[in-house]
Amino acid sequence: MSLYITSAVIIRNQTVRKNGSVAFQSSETNVHLFLRAIYDYLEVSYTRFHKMDALNKLGWAAAEFLLQEIESGFVDKESAGIVLANKSSSLDTDERFLESTKSVASPALFVYTLPNIVLGEICIRHGLKGENTFFVTPNFDITFMHDYTEQLFESEAVNACIIGWAEQYHEQYEAAFYLVQKSSMGLQEPFTIKALEKLYE
Amino acid sequence: MKRICIHSTNVLSALGKTTSENFASVLNGDTGITRQEDGSFSSIIPPEILDEIAFSNPFTAYSRFEKMAIHSIKEALQASEIRMDDPRTIFILSTTKGNIDLLKTEGNVYPSDLSLHATAEKITLYFQAENRPLVVSTACISGLMALIVGQRLIRSGKYDHAVVCGVDLVSDFVTSGFRSFLALSDRQCKPFDATRNGINLGEAAATVILSNDKNLTENSDNIMLGEGASSNDANHISGPSRTGEELSLAIKNVLRKSKIKPEEIGFISAHGTATIYNDEMEAKAFQLSNITQSPVNSLKGYFGHTLGAAGLLETIISAEALKNDLVLPTMGWEVSGVSVPLKLSREVTYQPMRHFIKTSSGFGGCNAAMIFSKQN
Numbered sequence: 001m002s003l004y005i006t007s008a009v010i011i012r013n014q015t016v017r018k019n020g021s022v023a024f025q026s027s028e029t030n031v032h033l034f035l036r037a038i039y040d041y042l043e044v045s046y047t048r049f050h051k052m053d054a055l056n057k058l059g060w061a062a063a064e065f066l067l068q069e070i071e072s073g074f075v076d077k078e079s080a081g082i083v084l085a086n087k088s089s090s091l092d093t094d095e096r097f098l099e100s101t102k103s104v105a106s107p108a109l110f111v112y113t114l115p116n117i118v119l120g121e122i123c124i125r126h127g128l129k130g131e132n133t134f135f136v137t138p139n140f141d142i143t144f145m146h147d148y149t150e151q152l153f154e155s156e157a158v159n160a161c162i163i164g165w166a167e168q169y170h171e172q173y174e175a176a177f178y179l180v181q182k183s184s185m186g187l188q189e190p191f192t193i194k195a196l197e198k199l200y201e
Numbered sequence: 202m203k204r205i206c207i208h209s210t211n212v213l214s215a216l217g218k219t220t221s222e223n224f225a226s227v228l229n230g231d232t233g234i235t236r237q238e239d240g241s242f243s244s245i246i247p248p249e250i251l252d253e254i255a256f257s258n259p260f261t262a263y264s265r266f267e268k269m270a271i272h273s274i275k276e277a278l279q280a281s282e283i284r285m286d287d288p289r290t291i292f293i294l295s296t297t298k299g300n301i302d303l304l305k306t307e308g309n310v311y312p313s314d315l316s317l318h319a320t321a322e323k324i325t326l327y328f329q330a331e332n333r334p335l336v337v338s339t340a341c342i343s344g345l346m347a348l349i350v351g352q353r354l355i356r357s358g359k360y361d362h363a364v365v366c367g368v369d370l371v372s373d374f375v376t377s378g379f380r381s382f383l384a385l386s387d388r389q390c391k392p393f394d395a396t397r398n399g400i401n402l403g404e405a406a407a408t409v410i411l412s413n414d415k416n417l418t419e420n421s422d423n424i425m426l427g428e429g430a431s432s433n434d435a436n437h438i439s440g441p442s443r444t445g446e447e448l449s450l451a452i453k454n455v456l457r458k459s460k461i462k463p464e465e466i467g468f469i470s471a472h473g474t475a476t477i478y479n480d481e482m483e484a485k486a487f488q489l490s491n492i493t494q495s496p497v498n499s500l501k502g503y504f505g506h507t508l509g510a511a512g513l514l515e516t517i518i519s520a521e522a523l524k525n526d527l528v529l530p531t532m533g534w535e536v537s538g539v540s541v542p543l544k545l546s547r548e549v550t551y552q553p554m555r556h557f558i559k560t561s562s563g564f565g566g567c568n569a570a571m572i573f574s575k576q577n
Contacts, residue, residue, distance in 0.1 A: 078450055082433075089299075089317050089338055094374070098306055101377045110378035111439045111564060114297060116339040120565030123433040129447050132433045132567045133346055136317040136336035144335075148350075151357045156458075157430060 001153055003191035007179040008199040009065040011038075011058065018065050019187045020199060031173050035061055051108065052121060053093045055168040059084070059118035060125060062175040066162065067126060070179065070186055081131030081158035082119050083148065088169035089115045089136050118166055131157050140165040140176060142196045149180055149191070176200050203356050206423040207573070208283065208412045210517045211276035213269055214405040214504050215244045219276060224521040228549060232503050232532055234389050234401050241380070242389055243371050244403035244505035263323075264314065266300045270324050270368045273406035278328075281410050283362045285328035291360045292334040294321040295347035295367035296509040302372040324366075332360075341472070341563030342431060343367065344407070344512025345571055349429035351411045361413050367510035368406040375508070376402060382439070384476055392473035392499035392531050393480045393545055395538030400474045403505020407514035419576075424520040427556065427572025428458035434566035441478050441562055445486030448560060448568040452490040455558070459572040466495040467554025468528045470519040472561045473499020474506055475533065479562060484539035486568075492558070496544040502532030512561045512569070519557050520573055526553045 010017045014034055016024040024041050028034040035057040039049055042064055049060060093112040100106040111117060116134035123129065131152060137144070145163050152158045164177040178199070180191055189195045211219060215233030216226035226233075233244035251265065254272045263271065274285075274292075283290060299317040313319055321334035335354075337347040344367040351363030369375075379385050379402065386399035417423055432451040434442040442448070456463065469492060471483050480499075487493050500515050507514055522529050528550040537545065556574045 077435075078432075087316070087318065091315055094298075094301065094304055094315075095306075095309070097378065098304055098374060101373070102306065105377040105381035107378070107381040107439075110381055113374075113378065114338070114340045114564050116563075116565045116567060117438050119339075120433060120438045120567065123435040123566060124438070127435050129433050129435050129450060130431075132339060132342075132431045132565070133337065133350065134339045136338050138316075138318050147357060147359070148353065151353045155353065155356065 003153055003180055003182060004184045005178050005189040005191055005195055006181045006186035007066050007070050008187060009062045009177045010200060011062055011175040016065055023065055031168065031171050053112040054173065055090060055092065055166060056112060056118050056121045058168050058173055058175050059166045060121055062166065062177040063122045063126065063162065066177045066179055076159055077127050078129045079159040080128045081152065081161040082122055082128060083131065083133045083161060083163050084119060084166050085135040085137045085140065085145065086115060086165060086167040087138055088167060092169050140200065142200065143193055146193045146196055203413045204418040205352055205355050205411050205413050205426045206418045207409055207520055208417050208423060209277045209281040209410040211273045211408045212405065212514055212517050213246065213273045214514065215246050216503065218250060220517055220521065224518055227503050227518060227529060232389065233403065234505050241376060241385055242401045244401065245371055246404055264300050264303060266368055266370055267320065267323055269406035270366050271327055273408040274328065274364060274366050277408040277410050283410055283412060285330040285364060287362065288331040289361040291332050291354055291363050292325050292330050293347045293351050293363055293365045294324065294334055294336045295343040295365065295513060297338060297340060297343060297369055298372065298375060301374045302370055304374060339567055340565050341508055341511060342561040342567045342569040343509040345429065345559060345561045345569040346431060348409060348513065348516065349431065349569065349571060352426050352429060355411060355413050363411040364408065365411060365513065366406060366408040367513035369404060369508035369510050371402045371404045386475060389533055390475035390501055391533035392475040392501050393537065393539055393543060394534045395536045397475040397477065397480060397538055399476055401501065401505040403507040405504060405507040405510040405514050407510045407517055409513055409517060421576045424523060425574045425576060427461065427574050428455045429569065429571035430454040431567060431569040436566055438565055441482035445482045445489055448483065448486035448562055449489035451568050451570040452486060452492065452558065452560065455570045455572050461556055461572060463491045464494060466492050466556055466558050467523065467552065468496045468498060468557050470515050470557055470559045471497050471499045473501055473531065475501055481539050483560065484541040484543055487543065488541045493541060493543060496528045496546060498529050498531045500529065512559065516559050516573065519559060523554065523557050523573065523575065526551060528552050
């Protein structure tokens with residue numbers, strides 16, 4: 001089966017790179033302010049963004065850039081999946097929720113104490129209803145993600161899939177999102193470990 | 202396509218240390234749910250059960266979470282020839298919160314104790330496993346998803362066996378979270394009942410060993426994996442779909458791919474958390490999937506909601522029921538309280554059958570479904 005990376009977004013070091021080129025840069029070193037700068041740059045009105053924790057804002061921002069100009073490429077959203085991984089799960093928000101329990105436990109924080117909520121936020125934003133899995137791995141394991149994605153397509157679990165990495169803990173953050181599809185559109189990069197690595201560099 | 206079976210299992214819960222102890226307790230109508238000091242109702246493993254568990258490595262301290270996992274995996278391995286140190290075996294840990302009881306408001310040591318992956322590594326080290334572990338953390342569908350992932354990894358040809366273990370604790374962290382959502386029941390939970398008013402939390406470790414070994418997949422005692430799938434509501438992060446369409450999407454998907462007609466489903470092992478919205482959503486999803494002629498049960502009244510262990514625990518107990526041609530009752534259920542008529546029962550019922558379907562749903566709008574079958 002031929003699969004293609006049709007879009008790729010890397011967010012790290014105050015920079016958003018889309019398909020290998022810089023799409024946005026900011027001088028904000030604080031993670032929350034940097035993510036807010038992305039939101040302002042995108043000029044979208046999406047009130048849910050302001051309720052999200054930093055991990056979810058990061059995933060939301062990466063998905064916005066990833067799916068720009070390509071949304072119509074999802075023929076069938078019921079078979080469009082999303083599989084992400086990270087290292088720190090939701091630990092940043094876990095700490096903040098535990099702090100809140102000293103006074104009044106915050107339900108608004110508690111809901112973000114699961115790493116897969118970022119999948120849910122992206123699915124809500126883009127109407128994706130397919131496969132959903134969140135893995136916790138010590139680093140972005142490109143080979144594993146590549147092989148697992150191939151298996152997803154081969155078993156017809158998905159027709160299109162967002163895969164990647166969404167990591168955030170305190171001031172550290174990094175996102176690497178790829179859109180994988182069966183037809184050669186957008187970036188038109190064959191879906192190989194090498195190509196994933198090159199885009200991640 | 203490679204045939205994959207459930208070769209060996211273990212359940213550690215308030216109801217027992219082995220699968221057979223737990224299954225016997227369920228048949229007997231026992232519950233692990235008791236009233237706790239803070240007034241909540243939950244299913245807690247008595248400390249003496251964990252204290253009894255001997256560890257061969259006196260040099261490493263293990264947390265409560267790790268002890269539960271190690272015990273459960275050890276028991277499942279003992280009944281099996283499959284080894285963790287075999288390069289063809291992958292270990293998958295399913296958990297939502299890991300060692301969350303060790304999280305402090307200050308002075309946390311990260312990543313060692315609180316990293317889910319480091320916890321999984323510690324467990325694999327105990328068993329001297331050859332491969333690096335994989336952690337699945339997808340809210341309350343984690344357990345079922347970990348089985349689906351295990352099946353996919355074996356099908357990919359990279360592994361022949363998967364040791365899939367789900368563990369979660371009842372911790373102050375999780376209890377206060379669900380309490381802040383007003384999601385905890387003030388009594389024993391009542392899945393699908395008219396007066397249901399929330400969940401009971403539970404803790405458990407549940408292990409399933411999957412294998413594609415021909416001697417095992419041809420053994421008629423072993424339950425076979427059918428197809429599995431997941432979906433997302435794309436609607437709300439903390440409340441389920443109002444229509445059940447997306448869970449139904451996953452159910453229809455697995456029926457079609459497993460080539461099973463709705464009337465062949467012996468029973469539905471539902472998520473059945475006993476919240477108003479979850480149980481109603483599931484009932485609608487079962488109707489949309491045309492499977493309401495099959496009996497439905499929820500095991501939450503026996504074990505509470507064991508989060509990352511739930512999908513595995515409920516699959517294991519349901520697989521025992523399937524082997525014995527028994528449909529288990531729904532503890533706590535008395536009067537139907539969902540808008541769709543479902544076949545719920547208060548009694549164990551004998552019924553020859555070949556398949557059951559397990560469903561799970563969770564925060565983040567995720568759903569999963571999987572078919573389990575007797576041999577042809």
